[in-house]
Structures are given as structure tokens and as C-alpha cells.
Amino acid sequence: MDVQYVAPKTLDEAIRAFAAAAGSGRILAGGTDLLVQMRNGIVSPGTIVDIKKIGELTSIEETKDGGFRIGAAVSGMVLREHPRLSKVWPGVVEAANLIGSTQVQGRATPGGNLCNGSPAGDSVPAMVAAAATVTIQGPNGRREMAVEKVPKGPGRLNLEPGEIVVSFNLPPRAKGSSDAYLRMIPRTEMDIAVVGCGVSLTMDKGTCTAARVGLGAVAPTVLLVEEAAKALIGSKLDEAALAKAAAACSAACRPIDDKRGTIAYRTKVAGVLLKRTALIAAERAGGK
Amino acid sequence: MSTTGSTKTPETANDNKWIGKRTIRPDGADKVTGRAAYAADTTMPGMIWGKVLRSPHPHARIKSIDTSKAEAYPGVKAVMTAKDIVNFPIDKSVMLGIQDMRWMCRNVMAREKALFAGHPVAAVAATTEKIAAEACKLIEVEYEVLPFVIDVEEAMKPDAPILHDFIKYKDKPSNIAGTLEHKLGDVGEGFAKADVVIERSFRTQPVHQGYIEPHACLVSVSDGKATIWSSSQGQFMVRAMCAYLTGLPQNDIRAIPAEIGGGFGGKTIIYLEPLALILAKKSGRPVKMTMTRGEVFHASGPTSGSYSTVKLGATKDGKLVAAQGTFCLQAGALPGSPIRGAAGCAFAPYDIPNVHSFGYDVVSNRSKVAAYRAPGAPIGAYGVECVMDEMAEALKMDPLEFRLKNAAKQGTKAAHGPVYPRIGFVETIEEAKKHAHYTTPLPKAKNGKLYGRGVASGFWFNAGGESSAQVNVNEDGTVVVITGHPDIGGSRASTANITAEILGIDYKKVSVLIGDTSVIGFSNLTGGSRVTYASAMVVTQSTEKVITQLRERAAKIWKIDPDAVVWENGEARPAGDNAGKFEPLSLGQIAAQASATGGPIGAGQQLNTTGAEGGFATHVCDVEVDPDLGIVRVLRYTAFQDVGRAIHPSYVEGQIQGGAAQGIGWALSEEYIYNKDGKLDNPSFLDYRMPVSSDLPMLDSVILEIPNPKHPQGVRGVGEVPLVPPLAAISNAVYNALGRRFYSLPMSPPKILATMDMAAD
């Protein structure tokens, strides 16, 4: 079967082309998941809609209130080179930059990472911790959704047919805020997260005043762990608070036993990573 | 440069001009620019594509195969099944090297039964790969699904599902397909004399050779004669096996070796070639076949997983008095696991008066194992060297000192047979002991990380065997050498070094080519660490014959007796009474007059080489362990090896580093994982975790040159023994860091944490 390839210049055209292809259409961002899946015969789209030619999807903007709008099809390298983004959201950028290798970084996008629907996608827990929302557009117009609401299960999304993720919206930052992301992989690179942990927090004179925790690869979807955040907020990130937050992370895990890690292992490591990630975020935010 | 520490580098150890020099490898530029032609790069006009239909079941009787729908599918040119392959009856063994054609004919295509998930059942050739794949799905195979067994210990149990009713052990149907025993002295008496006895059991998982290039071939048959381009470790093996399996005589098969993208033993056997040959014959078209990475994992040989028990006895003063080992190795679906390497090499580094080493060859429903770098030896050494470490600790001795005290030397009788000639094992330990790596203290525990150091030694047999070479002097005075060995580790460069050295000419004037089966005499596999060893012997003798011819030609030109001519520094010089009477003649000058003085100049030699004495190595490894995540990283690694003579030090180091890297993967992260349905669950490089370069530190090698007295240049095989010590060296280092011993590989993060948590409870 022949594959149709279209590369529209506007979002409206993309939405129309995607809708016209109905069930056989696929969005192509960096293609680092899609092309691999096509080669392995997992998907065989009839129409491929390339969204990398659309300005809104490939640009990063700092909004007036100090937030950021990141196009869904911005590559990891472009994220990394943005002069301000890494200063305000070092955790989001480091998570996106962990994806693949230098070559993969030139292609892979946060939109693709989210929409691939893998619970192990690296940028997703960091986005969840960052309280990012996504702007979605489809045949029925635009809407916004919290990042953690997008995945439904492995490979499945809460998007309506024909909807495209347009951008990620990062909220303005209070003073003394920062974030971090750590993942556990058996190798040093070119591997898939066995557990991923994103922490975003605000420190005020050594006390944590706000926090969010995202956990990857420990459940069918990336988790927002509110109990862990609660344990951190109001504390000085002392050993007791960290232990409580770690325990909350372990308790939130609903992992599987598979070739990549055992249930016991993932559950324990989720807690270990929480402690380490929170301390890095706090350090970046100005220290405990 | 990667070497550190060695004061006596091969470059400075002799006054050779080329031998021991780091010449530029002749195949290098083509490889880095992508111009080198691998088997999958080959195409032909009219070429079609072959694909294999594989069994989805780990164990099933094949009741019927209906290929009619596939045959009728548009674009399909030929379909084949086991019916098209020569059958070798079970009751008569037909050996080709280490492979038995009874098993080969059943491995390349399932005959009575499918014996593992991925076992070929049929193959199709069609105008495109896609059509061939679609047609495979139209083949109807009726299976009677049978109970299966994957694990070696399970397969040895009395009630295990039996793979082959013709295999009997102690008169009962069994999965134990063979045993091997080495005995020296009396272990009962030996253990009775021991003050300390330690016995432990060990498990390892099957690991794949992990060559980057998947199996590939192109076969053309015309006028009943077949030409095969393929990636293998031996074109003569390809020819012989295809002749056996297709019934063609060897003179009607020409096997052309393509550049090879790694083999590590895994390409000493064939999978696709006979299928492509039969499809080409049936269709009248050239047929190309390539495996996907998934097919490589599912159906080409890994090496065995194992279950072993090792028992050592020593006296208080640190002398080993008895050793016993039982090594149970998975053969995969058909007999032939490397028990010889496991049981034979395990105790070979040590002088122990009483040894009993026993190997079991066990079949189970996995792909048939293939050779992997020192086949079996790493498994044997893993158990022995871990118990050596524990014994040294029990005796309160330094682990290297303990090894030194028991090291085999010239005159030691090994349990597997030989009395050693001059060997360099002791030197590897002594060098390790005084090396900066071993004398530098480990880092102190910090940031929750723990540090440990481990050592281990190892032995590999090495091999001689058949090789052929032809050395031709060209009209312009340059030289072409043809050998019969695919070059995996830089052997063309080594061969050129030797030829240039003996002739006394510039390295650049020598080209080394690998001949196909129709242009060079029989040459056995590139395997067993034999190529540089054996090539050097036939190339040396060929070159010496050429020199004789060159002296004769000079004598003819000068009209003096050939005995009055010497060959020195790349030229013929008059000697004795004639010294100084004539201007010397260079190789180029003699070559230019070759026609007038008797015709072309060139000579060949063919030998069944012997005298490849064993190789010994000692490795030192430092690890850093993150005990909360269970991650082990190798921080520093130094390998000490007696190589006899390093003809080309860079490629010797490359072999040592490669072996150590593979050993690190085997110890820490690589394993075949099967799901509950008996299918391989991790058939990709994502989940079959070989180390990537950032996982490894620079792997240092210290080359020791204790010449092999039986070789013209003193060469010993170098390619395999580097994979023997790492498993135990790393295990011992992890113990040193954590204070917990691990008896099972890989020491993956979940396993480390589970063991640590058990300890904490």
C-alpha cells in the first residue's frame, strides 16, 4: 500500500489533512518513534501529516507573564539552545535532552514523546511536575488539558479523532523555584527509563512552599504523585520529609514485572529517585 | 594510545621494521567511508528476495505444511521446506569441524519438529521482500504443540519434556545429549588433604555474540553451479556445509567471502546460505536473504547459559590440592554446547594434582548455540575464579599471590591433557601485581557509592589447523598475498607486516587479499584465535620460497651459483667469494626481469598447523556500585596477557579490549529473557543490553611477549582468552564493594537490589 505524505504550512491545513485521512492518518513530528514503528510493522499509516513546517508548532515563546509556550514539534536540540528556557525550567529541558543520542535529539520532540503514549517517555514526568498544560486543536476547535490527563494507557491517548497537540504551556515561576528530572536506566545512555522522576518545587528560606512530583514507567501512564508533593511542602526537605515523600512515590507505583525491571525494583527505585531529584531541584532553587 | 603501564612495548622490544609496528590497516579507509562491500551490499540483475517462515512455538510436531497458496501468490518465484534439504539420518554422525550435519540439516530448517520459537519452517523467494514476507504468511503449517523446556536445570530433571526421543542418557530418554570428563589424580584423596574446602554453584544466562552485521547472503545458480556471497568466518565452511545440505559437489560451489561486520564465533555456522541456494536453484534467479536483528536474536546462536558447581580444596599454606567442577551447558535445540571449553579450560591455569572436571551438554527449546569467543571457557572460569577469590580470602592471602602460588608453568600437567611448554601465565600475574592499577588504593566510599576491586585469570586452548597462502611478486616489484581467512580482527595488516618484514620491503608494497574458495587452497575457519598464528606460518614459508626464487633469479643474472646469493634488506646481494662483485638487485629489479629469467615469481604453502600453545590472561577490575539503585559501573580495567608476539599491537589491543567489553556485558547486563510462552522477550538491542561506549572506561591492556617456541614469529592466539577472566573479575570486584557474593549473572540492577535487600532483612 502506498503512503501519502503531506507537509502543510498551517495548522488548519494540517487539521484538514489529518481529518480527511480519518483512521489511517498519522502525525509525524521527529519520526523517531513513528518511523521505527513503521519499520517494525507495528503501524502502517495511509497518510503521514508532517507538522514540522508549521510555525506555531516549531517555535518557543516566553509569554508576558513569564510563562513559556513550547511548540509540540520543537526538537530537543532547539529546546536546549533556547537562551532562557534552561534557566527557568532546567528539569524540563534535561528530561527532553535525555531522549536518545545527539542524532535523535535533532529530531525528537516533546509532542512526539507525549503522544507516543509510552509510560516511560522521559520528558513527560518533568512536564507533569512542571504543571504544564497542552493546547490541543482538532476539527472541533481548540482546548487545553493538563499534561497528565493526555495519556490513557500505554499507546493510548485522551485525544479525540483528528486532534493534534499544538503546544505545551509552562506557567510563570515564583521566585525560588526550579525543577529536576532523573531516570534510572541500566546503561548510561541509549536505554529506556525503568523509573523516571520529575520534581518541581519552590523554596523560601529553606522551606519548600510548593512542589509537584511526576513519576514515569511505574504505572500504565505517567503519574502525578500528590501525596509525595504534600510530604515535601512545608518541610525543609529533611531526611524524614524525604523519606515520607519517597514512601508516597513507592506507594503510588503500580508497575509491571517485565524484562526491564521487577515490581519490587521499580517500587523501591521510585523512592530513591524522588529523594535525589528533590534535592537537585532544591539546590537549583537556591538551596535548602 | 590505549596501552598504559607496560614498560616493554612490542615496538621497542625488537629491531623489526614491520613486525610489532602499528601499520595502517588496509581495509580501514573503505570501512570508515562506507565503501567496504558487506554481504547485504551485494546485488545482481534479476535478483529476488528470500524470507523465512519461522515457528511461533518453542516445541511442536510439524504435521503438515501446505505451501500452495504461497506458491500461487503473484510475485512468488520459489518456495522451499525441509523436503528440499538433504536429510542426514539420526543414526550416523557426519562431522564438519565441530558441527554435526545431522543437527545442521535440522537447524537450518525444522524437519520432524519445530524445536524453538524462531526455528525456520519454510522459505519463500519473491520479487520483493514485502511479497516474500506476505507469502510466508500464506503457508499453512499444522502444528501439534508440545510441552517445552527452556532452562538447563529444568531440562535435566527426570520429568522434563524430552526434545529428542533418540537421545538417551543412562539408557533413558533424556535431554542430556553428551558428557565430557577430565581427570587427574584422585580428587577424593586430594580433598581429604585440604584444610579449607569451598564449594559453590553458579548460573549464567545465554548471551549473544552481538555482531553489528546481521547474517546476509546472495546466491546465484547458473548451469548448476552456485556462487555464494556471504558474511561468514570461513568461505570453505560455507562451501562444505552448502554442499552437504544441497547435494551439490564442492567444485560446483564457489563461496566468496564478503567483508564481515563481526562474528565472534557466531559466523562459524550457516543459516541462510543453503536456503538461498535452494531457492535460487528452484527459481533460476539470484536470491538475496538478510536477517533482521530480531531474527538474529531469535534464531542465530547465542552461547550457552549454564549451571555449574565448583569445589576447591587448599592447604593452610595456600596450595591447591583438589578441584572439582560440574558444568551443565545449554546446547539449545540440538546437541553441541561448548562443554570442552568449560570443563577443559576451567582449571587449566593452575597446577593442581587432583582434578575432576565434568561437562553436560543439555538440549532445550532455545536456538542452537554457536561458538562465541573461547566457547565455554568464560563459563568454566567464572565459577573457578570466583571460588579462587573466596579461597584467597579464607586463607587470608592476596588473590594474585594465591594465584601465583598455584600458577601453571612449563612442565605442569593440565587435566585436559597437555604438559605445558614455556607459557607466560606467571608473568601475567606478576605484571598485574606490580602494575599501578593494582597498587593504587581504591577510592573511599562517597556520596553513597561503594568501590571494589576484583581480579581473575583465564586460559584458552588456541588452535592451529589448516591454512593456505600464496605470495606473488608483481612485475613492478610489489607483492600480493592471498590467504583464505576472512579478516575480522585486522589479520590483513598483520599478514602484510610479516611479509614486508621477511622480504625487507615497504609495508605499502604488500597487498593482502582474501581469496574465495576457487582461488586459494583450503583454509579452516577464522576462529579459535588461529588466523594470525596459522597465516603467519604459511605466509612465512611461502615468502621464504619466494626469496629462494629471488636468489635464483639474481644468480642467473649474475651467472653465479644461487648459494652465493643472500637476501638482505630487500635485495639480493652476492656473498662469499662474490661479495661486492655485483651491484645488489632490488626486488623491483628482479621482478622487472622475471620473464627473461624463468617466468613469474611466486609461491604458496598449505599446512595443517600445530603448536598453537594456550593463551593466559589476568584481569584487574575496579567497580563503583550505587547500592540504592543496584548499578555497577566499571571504573578501571586492565588486562594482562601473554600474546607470544604482537605482530600488530593495535589489533592485539583491540582484541583484548573487545573481549573485556563483551565480558563486562555478560557480567552486568546481557541476557536472553524468555517469557512464559517460551519465546524470547528481548530480541532487540534496546532490551538485550550490550554495553554502549559511555558505559565503559578506557580498557587498558598490557601486552606481554613470551614467544611461543613452536611458531616462527613466536605468536600465540590472542582473540579469545580476553573474554575468559572478566565475568569473575567483575563479580569479585562487586563482592569487594558490597561484601555480598553473587553467584548468578548478569548482576543486573534488580538482582543487586534484591540481594542487598535480602541481606538487610
Ligand SMILES: Cc1cc2nc3c(=O)[nH]c(=O)nc-3n(C[C@H](O)[C@H](O)[C@H](O)COP(=O)(O)OP(=O)(O)OC[C@H]3O[C@@H](n4cnc5c(N)ncnc54)[C@H](O)[C@@H]3O)c2cc1C
Ligand atoms: C535511538 C532512540 C533512542 C530513544 N531514546 C529515548 C529516550 O531515551 N527516552 C525517551 O523518552 N524516548 C526515547 N526514544 C523514543 C523517541 O525518540 C521519543 O519518544 C521522542 O520524543 C518522539 O518524538 P518524535 O517527534 O520523534 O515523535 P514521532 O515519532 O514523530 O511521533 C510519535 C507519536 O506521536 C504522534 N505525534 C507526534 N506529534 C504529535 C502531535 N503534535 N499531536 C498528536 N500526535 C503526535 C505520532 O503520530 C506518533 O504516533 C528513542 C528513540 C530512538 C529511535
